[in-house]
Amino acid sequence: GAGVSQSPSNKVTEKGKDVELRCDPISGHTALYWYRQSLGQGLEFLIYFQGNSAPDKSGLPSDRFSAERTGGSVSTLTIQRTQQEDSAVYLCASSRDRMNEKLFFGSGTQLSVL
Amino acid sequence: GQNIDQPTEMTATEGAIVQINCTYQTSGFNGLFWYQQHAGEAPTFLSYNVLDGLEEKGRFSSFLSRSKGYSYLLLKELQMKDSASYLCAVRGGNTGGFKTIFGAGTRLFVKA
Helix, strand or coil, X not given: CCCCEEECCEEEECCCCCXXXXXXXXXXXXXXXXXXXXXXXXCEEEXXXXXXXXXXXXXXXXXXEEEEECCCCCEEEEECCCCHHHCXXXXXXXXXXXXXXXXXXXXXXXXXXX | CEEEEXXXXXXXXXXXXXXXXXXXXECCEEEEEEEEECCCCCCEEEEEECCCEEEEEXXXXXXXXXXXXXXXXXXXXXXXXXXXXXXXXXXXXXXXXCEEEECCCEEEEEEC
């Protein structure tokens, strides 16, 4: 596609429910990141996929968070048993390869947990 | 691990020059980036430094000193549209040097 696509753009859920956030990276981009941004804060690293390598999950805040990337393309971030503190914008970014210096970001998913 | 520090907020006047500093500590280093983020929007790439020195791109310049763990972003001829957050990011760490971590960002307010 022309850019990184994320869906949904907004998600309102009740505490305790599970949510799935989707990211469709730019075609051919082998690196994919998920970040979380709370209001007025910086980007918190969550997880990093690079090609067929094992993902770097070191930023996932708890075992309620998981992510997968199918076929080296689309990625899904799943949050189980959502809590109010999970409310944030979840941003996905991709880049062409390891040595590429630029990340292209999607527009994000605004998650609100009531 | 990685740690990135930058000022929380800065204010400058239209037409002036502003320098936003960033200091970092990382177990591995593979490049430093600056991104611009307007309120409610996704970050967009501004600059990239992997070698020491100054990189100039129009009104924006970025400097890197790897030995000091220090970078700055220089914005010249400030315009009102430059009001945004500026994010310093470092690629490095424990995964062969390719994980990009962001600082908390510096909110720049440009006043008339």
